[in-house]
Amino acid sequence: MELFGGLISGILTAVFTVGVVVAGVLVGGVVLVSRRRHRPERALEDQRTRAGVALVRADDAIQTADRELGFALAQFGERDTAEFRAALDQAAEDRREIFRLHGMLTDDPAPGLRQQERADRIVMLxxxxxxxxxxxxxxxxxxxxxxxxxxxxxxxxxxxxxxxxARLRDDEAAHQRDAERYTARALGAAATAPALAAAQLDTADAALARVADALAAAVPPPVAAELDSADVAVATAERLLDDRAATVARLDDVAAALTGLAADARVQRTEALEATDIAPDANTAAGITRAVVDVDAAIADAAAADARDPLPTLTRLRGALDALEVSLAAARSQAQRLSHAREALDAALATARIQLAEAEAAGRGRGAAGARARLEDARRELALAEREASTDPVAALDAARRAITHARDADVLARY
Structure with a gap:
């Protein structure tokens, strides 16, 4: 009897022990699976962060090298800087590949070996x-x-x-006319460029005066730092004046585009009202009518707006015409769409160029990976629009609109 009781007790003890072991294995498995489930997401986020840091480092290195090449070119000439230029050209190729890979890394939500390879290649480049x-x-x-x-x-x-x-003196009258033609808001940084350029030249003169004093000494001290300072100041003055001229040229393009777009808008709103008669249904006709009302309001604003700040007016008018285009899509033939695209393309390209220039100015020397990636997208879409302008104006117009959107996003990300 005691033997039988001991046998029963042993069996119960063994069963209880096995149950405890099984329960421990199950709990451990659940914890392990949970950890493994979250590990790929953390790894992907780490890869993206590492790649973003590398992108910013590379972009900053190229910007710094571009400035250094300008100084070297002015000091030593084309022949002695040929190797430097070749290295910068190769770096630009690598930069384009980095932005392409960064876009794939950002757009693909699934972690995996391909994402690891992309991040590693970005860091390597x-x-x-x-x-x-x-x-x-x-x-x-x-x-x-x-x-x-x-x-x-x-x-x-x-x-x-x-x-x-001498350039400042020769352009003084033109600068005054530009200040009368456009508001300070429209000119942006270009409004103060002449004064800032003059200040940079004063800085360069002061540095060269110190160099002259040093070189007059019996044993001249090192003057490379002062010469570098003067070089940077002169280059900055030149860039300020170049940027100002480019800004005014873009504003001239915008003003001309606004005049042409306003005239085209009057024709399009008349054609759009006629298109209501051939609209496939009442809802389409009503949508066209509403879009025409918005275009009329934009045309009225264009007539009453301050011509010295044409970009906001052009933006609104272009947006109203884009909305009208959408409403006409169901009633317009392909030939009409091509005609409209050709007419609207110049205004869209002018807007895209000035938005891109503003975003580049806002992000110069700063901006995280997201802002720079959006800026690169804007450059790529604008290049596509310019390339397709003569062969496929519809695709070119779409690309120009995307360039505007990316440039605005880059501007906001760089500033905030």
């Missing part, structure tokens, strides 16, 4: 850009420290300052 451009920059910095050419460099910088001051 960024490292290659930094290494190649850093080597070139170091080489030219070492050359600049050679004081033997300080007097010649001083002379060249003095000549550049004289040329830029």
């Amino acid at each position: 960024a490292g290659r850009i930094e290494a190649a451009l850093g080597e070139q920059e170091q080489a030219f910095r070492r050359r600049r420290t050679a004081e033997s050419g300080a007097r010649e460099r001083h002379s060249r910088l003095s000549e550049r300052i004289t040329a830029v001051r």
Whole structure:
């Protein structure tokens, strides 16, 4: 009897032990599966973060190298900077590949080996850009420290300052006319460019004066830093004036596009009202009528708006015509669509160019990966629009509109 009771007790103990082990295995399995389930998402987020940091580093390295190449070109000429230019061209190719891979990494939500490979390649390309451009920059910095050419460099910088001051004087009347033709808001940074350029030239003059004093000493001290400072100031003044001229040219394009678009809008709203008679249904006809009302309001605003700030007016009129185009899609033939696209394309391209320029100015020297990626998308869509303009105006118009959207997004991301 005792033997039988012991046997029963042993069996119960074994069953209980097995149950505890099974329960532990089940709990451990659940925890392990849960951890493994979240691990790929964390890994993907880490990959995206790592790739974004690498993208920004590479983009900053190219911007810095581009400025350094400008200084080196002015100082040493085309022949001595050919290798630097080749390295920068290769870096630009790598940069385009980085942005392409970053877009794929951002748009594909599924973690996996392909995402890991994309992130690794972005990091590799960024490292290659930094290494190649850093080597070139170091080489030219070492050359600049050679004081033997300080007097010649001083002379060249003095000549550049004289040329830029002459340009300021020659353009003074034009700058005054531009300030009367366009508001400060329309001109943006270009409104203060002449004054800022003059201040940069004063800075360069002061630096060259210190260099001249140093070179007059019996044992001249190092002057490379002062010469670099003057070089940067002169280059900044030149860039300010170049950017201002480009801004005014874009505003002229916008003003001309607005005049043409307003005339085209009057024709289109009349044609649109006629199209209500052939609309396939009452809802389509009503949509066309509402769109015509919005176009009429935009035309009235264009007539009453301040001509010195044409971009907002052009934007609204273009938006009203785009809405009208959508409402006419069901009633318009393909030939009519092509005709409208050709007429609207110039205005859309002008808007896209100025929006892109504003986004580039806002993001110059700053902006995270998202802003730079949107800016790259805008550049790509604008290039597509310009390429397709003569062969497929409908596709070109769509690309121009996408460029405007991407440029606005880049501007907002860079500023905020």
